Amino acid sequence: MNLTIDGKTVPVIDETTVLEVAQREGIWIPTFCHHPGLPPYGACRLCVVEVKAGGRPGLAASCTLPVADGLVIETNSPRVQRSRRILLQLLLAVTPGSAVVKELAEKMGVNTTPFEINEQENHCALCGLCVRVCNQVGAHAIGFAFRGTRRRVTPPFGKPAADCVGCRACASVCPTGDVKFTEKGDRLFGENWGADLSLARCSSCGRLFTTEYLFNHVKTKLGPDYSAAKLCPTCRRRSTANVMTGSYLGKVR
Amino acid sequence: MMPDLSSLCRKGLEALYPDKVKITVGRATCGRASGAEEVYQALLAEVKERGLDCTVATTGCLGFCQEEPLVCVQFPGKPRYVYSRVRPELVKEIIVGVINQNMPRKRLLGKVFEDEVLITGEKVKMDDRSGDRSLAENPFYLPQVKVATRNCGYIDPGSIAEYVARGGYLALQKALAQTPEEIIQEVLESGLRGRGGGGFPTGKKWDFARKSPGGVKYVICNADEGDPGAYMDRSILEGDPHTVLEGMTIGGYAIGAHTGIIYCRAEYPLAVATLREAIKQAEENGFLGDDIFGSGFSFRIEIVEGRGAFVCGEETALIASIEGKMGEPSPRPPFPAERGLWGKPTNINNVETWANIPPIIMKGGKWFAGMGTENSKGTKVFALVGDIKNNGLVEVPMGTTLRQIIYDIGGGTGVFDFKAVQTGGPSGGCIPASLIDLPVDYEELTKAGAIMGSGGMVVMNEHACMVDVARFFITFTQDESCGKCLPCREGTRQMLELLNKICAGKAEMPDLELLENLALAIKDAALCGLGQTAPSPVLSTLKYFREEYEAHIREKFCPSGVCRELFELTIAEEACRGCGRCAEVCPQQAITGQRKQPYRLDQDRCIRCRACLNTCRHKAIKVVPPRR
Ligand SMILES: Cc1cc2nc3c(=O)[nH]c(=O)nc-3n(C[C@H](O)[C@H](O)[C@H](O)COP(=O)(O)O)c2cc1C
Ligand code: SF4
Numbered sequence: 060m061n062l063t064i065d066g067k068t069v070p071v072i073d074e075t076t077v078l079e080v081a082q083r084e085g086i087w088i089p090t091f092c093h094h095p096g097l098p099p100y101g102a103c104r105l106c107v108v109e110v111k112a113g114g115r116p117g118l119a120a121s122c123t124l125p126v127a128d129g130l131v132i133e134t135n136s137p138r139v140q141r142s143r144r145i146l147l148q149l150l151l152a153v154t155p156g157s158a159v160v161k162e163l164a165e166k167m168g169v170n171t172t173p174f175e176i177n178e179q180e181n182h183c184a185l186c187g188l189c190v191r192v193c194n195q196v197g198a199h200a201i202g203f204a205f206r207g208t209r210r211r212v213t214p215p216f217g218k219p220a221a222d223c224v225g226c227r228a229c230a231s232v233c234p235t236g237d238v239k240f241t242e243k244g245d246r247l248f249g250e251n252w253g254a255d256l257s258l259a260r261c262s263s264c265g266r267l268f269t270t271e272y273l274f275n276h277v278k279t280k281l282g283p284d285y286s287a288a289k290l291c292p293t294c295r296r297r298s299t300a301n302v303m304t305g306s307y308l309g310k311v312r
Numbered sequence: 313m314m315p316d317l318s319s320l321c322r323k324g325l326e327a328l329y330p331d332k333v334k335i336t337v338g339r340a341t342c343g344r345a346s347g348a349e350e351v352y353q354a355l356l357a358e359v360k361e362r363g364l365d366c367t368v369a370t371t372g373c374l375g376f377c378q379e380e381p382l383v384c385v386q387f388p389g390k391p392r393y394v395y396s397r398v399r400p401e402l403v404k405e406i407i408v409g410v411i412n413q414n415m416p417r418k419r420l421l422g423k424v425f426e427d428e429v430l431i432t433g434e435k436v437k438m439d440d441r442s443g444d445r446s447l448a449e450n451p452f453y454l455p456q457v458k459v460a461t462r463n464c465g466y467i468d469p470g471s472i473a474e475y476v477a478r479g480g481y482l483a484l485q486k487a488l489a490q491t492p493e494e495i496i497q498e499v500l501e502s503g504l505r506g507r508g509g510g511g512f513p514t515g516k517k518w519d520f521a522r523k524s525p526g527g528v529k530y531v532i533c534n535a536d537e538g539d540p541g542a543y544m545d546r547s548i549l550e551g552d553p554h555t556v557l558e559g560m561t562i563g564g565y566a567i568g569a570h571t572g573i574i575y576c577r578a579e580y581p582l583a584v585a586t587l588r589e590a591i592k593q594a595e596e597n598g599f600l601g602d603d604i605f606g607s608g609f610s611f612r613i614e615i616v617e618g619r620g621a622f623v624c625g626e627e628t629a630l631i632a633s634i635e636g637k638m639g640e641p642s643p644r645p646p647f648p649a650e651r652g653l654w655g656k657p658t659n660i661n662n663v664e665t666w667a668n669i670p671p672i673i674m675k676g677g678k679w680f681a682g683m684g685t686e687n688s689k690g691t692k693v694f695a696l697v698g699d700i701k702n703n704g705l706v707e708v709p710m711g712t713t714l715r716q717i718i719y720d721i722g723g724g725t726g727v728f729d730f731k732a733v734q735t736g737g738p739s740g741g742c743i744p745a746s747l748i749d750l751p752v753d754y755e756e757l758t759k760a761g762a763i764m765g766s767g768g769m770v771v772m773n774e775h776a777c778m779v780d781v782a783r784f785f786i787t788f789t790q791d792e793s794c795g796k797c798l799p800c801r802e803g804t805r806q807m808l809e810l811l812n813k814i815c816a817g818k819a820e821m822p823d824l825e826l827l828e829n830l831a832l833a834i835k836d837a838a839l840c841g842l843g844q845t846a847p848s849p850v851l852s853t854l855k856y857f858r859e860e861y862e863a864h865i866r867e868k869f870c871p872s873g874v875c876r877e878l879f880e881l882t883i884a885e886e887a888c889r890g891c892g893r894c895a896e897v898c899p900q901q902a903i904t905g906q907r908k909q910p911y912r913l914d915q916d917r918c919i920r921c922r923a924c925l926n927t928c929r930h931k932a933i934k935v936v937p938p939r940r
């Protein structure tokens with residue numbers, strides 16, 4: 060199966076997306092809601108490319124566009140540029156402070172936005188990365204609610220997130236810095252989700268290293284193979300090393 | 313159980329043409345809104361009180377919504393009288409007429425001398441053609457050709473026998489004796505295209521779904537009908553539910569599905585109830601269930617109620633909604649024909665599309681393709697509303713011109729000039745008066761910047777402001793956007809901001825350019841059809857009425873007199889005949905004068921409610937730029 064991207068015909072395999080092909084070929088396409096480890100979602104539309112032939116002609120989001128034999132793609136046509144510029148300007152208006160967006164804007168040479176800027180405290184651009192990563196972790200603590208401009212990410216029924224394990228994966232993928240966690244004493248607060256979790260202490264060094272909930276969550280996920288000792292990553296590494304050297308030395312002797 | 317078509321047919325004919333007087337009331341939602349229930353109750357009471365031996369029956373929408381409630385009176389073997397705008401008072405007169413066999417002429421819309429059964433081509437003649445006022449020759453009905461709505465207003469939607477008496481379920485019997493490929497071939501030949509908005513060839517869609525690998529498949533009927541002002545599908549469901557069931561069963565057989573689902577909006581309670589009853593009767597009579605007509609083919613239909621989100625009419629969102637997920641679209645491909653409901657190949661068609669299937673199977677694809685234009689075949693149902701004399705539901709052959717629909721059927725826009733017609737609802741566009749001779753045809757409408765859409769047709773006269781019209785639709789779409797993708801959610805919000813600015817007289821020329829670029833970007837980049845078509849009302853009005861936008865921006869003037877801050881009203885002395893009607897309707901007593909002499913309008917009292925503007929038949933009220 061072959062596909063033509065920016066004039067270059069390249070072989071592709073089933074079950075890949077046009078974005079993946081572009082990245083493999085070293086072609087830069089801006090993305091905002093895409094993360095290689097998460098299922099594609101197609102919400103920001105920044106990654107649009109132009110389908111010239113071999114599919115429905117027009118623009119399509121490359122992160123959700125499956126490859127097809129004979130597809131002819133242009134990743135930076137004038138039509139693509141026009142839409143991308145406007146999309147970025149919309150994004151700048153929604154989340155003016157985001158470093159990720161600023162960087163994208165700089166790369167694309169867009170400096171300002173003609174649109175009315177969002178003055179609210181909430182700068183969430185609804186890219187859905189947090190929701191997807193939370194599902195991927197298996198916690199399913201947050202999701203979308205409401206429609207249109209009222210849409211937001213929230214724990215079920217707007218109540219404190221009962222299923223939040225405190226892994227903070229959402230905060231780490233958030234491109235706007237809107238997801239915040241704070242530690243106070245031995246408690247962890249997931250501010251956006253109303254989560255209040257107790258932190259677990261390493262039974263070896265005494266450091267607070269994760270939430271009790273997450274520790275138990277991982278324990279059930281990994282099953283009996285997982286050593287039950289409550290150890291922080293450093294102590295766990297040390298303990299594993301001790302076990303390994305011990306058994307190695309034991310064998311050598 | 314083997315369906316017994318002939319005994320059902322006999323029963324149906326007895327009900328349709330009983331040997332006693334039959335009085336029928338159009339009791340679909342549109343009739344009820346005009347008071348059909350009061351009329352129906354009054355009829356029942358009157359018949360009971362007088363001990364009359366006659367039937368009081370129910371039917372669906374006769375299409376002429378402007379004239380509702382409609383009541384038909386039929387003497388055995390005599391023409392059928394159709395009365396319009398019936399009030400409980402007229403009921404008495406009708407009953408007296410029935411007793412004396414001398415029907416009143418008041419509000420007599422016309423008489424029906426002959427019923428034609430489309431499916432079989434049979435004609436039921438009711439003799440005594442005394443000539444006058446044939447309903448079929450009423451200009452509202454004359455150009456119409458009823459295929460999808462062939463039974464609406466004729467049969468009792470609660471009676472499967474009456475449906476059968478009009479040729480119902482013959483197509484299913486015929487189809488089940490053919491191979492699925494033959495059926496698909498027939499539908500392909502008919503040239504039928506989806507009536508839900510997209511206009512995709514139905515036969516091709518069925519073929520994809522049939523060839524899509526998998527043992528379990530589904531057919532879905534999209535009855536979410538969310539376009540504001542559109543009610544074609546509702547009328548079909550309420551007036552002739554079995555045609556949809558029959559169409560779906562044939563479709564199920566053709567693609568290899570055994571389950572059909574009707575996704576109907578919960579705001580249509582009467583349609584849902586009518587469908588439930590129809591499904592029950594179809595099951596009881598063996599048209600649904602196992603081994604239908606001894607063919608070995610089994611099929612069942614379920615109803616799923618949607619909860620008021622416009623976007624759930626979009627097929628991928630609809631599927632998500634049935635699966636109990638949030639009703640939001642997902643990217644296509646994969647198309648539902650490959651991976652649809654529960655991941656299985658699924659074929660979705662609109663109500664009207666399904667309703668066209670039985671006649672196509674019975675009369676052949678060629679017959680259907682004999683109507684219409686090169687690429688748009690058959691007929692299309694439109695909900696004709698707005699500033700027009702005859703509001704209603706009309707079904708015309710494709711290729712009928714807008715002029716025929718608006719002037720011949722619709723009766724024109726009265727004393728005020730026709731300005732534009734908006735087709736296709738929030739995804740559609742405005743067609744200006746200069747294109748009045750445009751034929752309704754998928755390609756022609758698209759070329760003109762509008763779309764066929766599902767069949768909404770809003771007629772506007774000279775008092776409509778096109779910027780305001782665009783704003784109306786953008787308000788709708790930005791409210792109904794699911795919010796998943798950035799261009800639709802944020803883009804429509806910003807379009808609305810810009811339009812508000814223009815209507816308030818606060819915009820500058822660069823705002824217009826921004827609006828246009830934004831509209832083009834949303835059209836190109838949005839995820840689903842909602843966002844991709846949301847800019848159409850803006851783009852089409854910009855195409856044909858740019859000067860109106862410019863007047864709002866440059867002169868801070870709304871020439872149609874809609875945007876409150878941007879106009880004033882005055883009375884043109886030379887046009888005023890001094891009738892005084894404007895003074896009567898003015899809630900502010902801003903208009904004063906003496907009969908037969910020009911009236912005067914006091915600007916300081918005027919709140920620009922436009923009551924006088926819409927009242928003055930002499931067009932003496934003028935819209936002028938505000939003094940400031
Ligand atoms: C926002 C949106 C709303 C829609 N609403 C409807 C609807 O109410 N009814 C309908 O039949 N099709 C609707 N459609 C079109 C459907 O997605 C789909 O194309 C159609 O049901 C297919 O049937 P057809 O081929 O018979 O037209 C809508 C599409 C979009 C994008
Ligand atoms: S175009 Fe609008 S309705 Fe469609 S997915 Fe995007 S936000 Fe949702």
Ligand code: FES
Pocket residue numbers: 089090091092093100101102103104105106107120121122123
């Ligand atoms: S990166 Fe493809 S839509 Fe967001």
